[in-house]
Amino acid sequence: MTAAWLRGVAARRRARLAATAVGVAVAVALIGSIGAFLSATTARMTTRAVARVPVDWQVEVTQGAHANQVLQQVRAQPHVQTALPVSFMRTPHLTATTNGSTQTTGQARVLGLPTGYARAFPGELRVLSGSLKGPLLFQQTAANLRARPGDVVSVARPGNRPAKVRVAGIVDLPAEDSLFQQVGAPVGAQPQAPPDNVLILPQRDFGRIAHGVPSTQQIHVGLSHNLSGSPSAAFSDVSGAARNLETKLAGAGLVGNNVGV
Numbered sequence: 407m408t409a410a411w412l413r414g415v416a417a418r419r420r421a422r423l424a425a426t427a428v429g430v431a432v433a434v435a436l437i438g439s440i441g442a443f444l445s446a447t448t449a450r451m452t453t454r455a456v457a458r459v460p461v462d463w464q465v466e467v468t469q470g471a472h473a474n475q476v477l478q479q480v481r482a483q484p485h486v487q488t489a490l491p492v493s494f495m496r497t498p499h500l501t502a503t504t505n506g507s508t509q510t511t512g513q514a515r516v517l518g519l520p521t522g523y524a525r526a527f528p529g530e531l532r533v534l535s536g537s538l539k540g541p542l543l544f545q546q547t548a549a550n551l552r553a554r555p556g557d558v559v560s561v562a563r564p565g566n567r568p569a570k571v572r573v574a575g576i577v578d579l580p581a582e583d584s585l586f587q588q589v590g591a592p593v594g595a596q597p598q599a600p601p602d603n604v605l606i607l608p609q610r611d612f613g614r615i616a617h618g619v620p621s622t623q624q625i626h627v628g629l630s631h632n633l634s635g636s637p638s639a640a641f642s643d644v645s646g647a648a649r650n651l652e653t654k655l656a657g658a659g660l661v662g663n664n665v666g667v
Contacts, residue, residue: 452640456631456665460529460581463627463648464662466589471658473623480625480659483651488526488628493518493612495621500603501560501568502551509551514603515586516561518612518621527626530585531606532578540574541611544604548576559605561615569615571607579604589624589662629665641666 465480467473473491480489495516502509524531524538531538534545536555543553553559555575560568579585582600607615629647633640648661 452633452635452637453631455637456633456640458529459665460527461584461626462629462644462663462665463625463651464584464587464589464664465625465627465651465655465659466662467623467625467659468657471655473625476623476655476659477625479654480627480651483647483654485630485632485647486627487630488626490520490523490526490626491609492520492523492624492626493609493616493621494624495612495616495619497605497619498562498564500547500551500605501562502553502557504552504554504557507552509553511547511550511603513601514547514561514605515601516612516615517604517606518609518616519606520609523626526628530579530581532580534576534578536573536575538575538577540608541571542575542577542606543573544582544602544606545576545578547603547605548573550603561605563615563619566618571605571611571615577606584662584664587662590660625659 463480465476467476477489477491480486495518497514497516500511500514531542536542541559543551543559548554551557551559553573555573557573558570559573560570562568579600582604586600629644634643644666645663648663648666652659652661
């Protein structure tokens with residue numbers, strides 16, 4: 407009886423049957439297009455968010471651990487494309503004598519960057535004047551010291567004679583907040599503001615100046631950005647990878663998960 411009824415409908419109500427079929431097809435196509443649009447939109451959200459992160463992970467080496475061993479373990483992690491060591495040191499002040507007057511800053515931070523850092527993480531440094539080939543001053547620090555490329559800056563070292571360096575360039579630090587974050591600090595316990603006074607040195611100069619002075623070591627990491635399209639799924643992926651690395655380091659390092667944030 408069902409077959410007979412279908413034959414009758416097809417024979418006598420072809421127009422109505424065709425209209426119904428078209429309506430169902432349009433509804434299915436509309437739902438499918440909405441799903442495709444949402445999928446593409448969330449994938450673009452992930453891509454755009456990740457593209458703005460200059461350093462995906464900042465792995466801080468804990469006191470007593472060996473930085474080279476941590477670096478090798480980080481480089482062995484899946485999806486790690488770039489891993490470079492960075493050194494941090496605090497100094498009571500920087501001093502410069504320019505145009506017959508001497509200026510002294512308050513407490514400052516000194517960074518040691520390896521060769522190729524600016525190419526590996528182009529979002530961290532932006533040259534304003536001079537070049538990247540040598541010691542660099544943060545633009546606010548240069549203003550405080552009234553210093554320009556070619557001037558000499560003295561770095562105070564408690565218990566040692568001040569060290570002098572000749573400035574090669576003035577730079578901006580677009581990601582200063584994350585660069586000077588306190589890795590592993592609870593939410594709300596980060597510094598209220600990044601430092602105004604920053605001197606950036608090639609790693610060889612940093613080693614000479616920081617000899618005998620307490621310093622902190624980090625590994626800056628660039629990951630593969632071939633992530634899940636969904637922001638929540640991408641967050642789960644990178645957060646799980648960060649926890650996995652901390653587990654493998656067994657207390658030798660903490661991961662600042664910038665890309666997860």
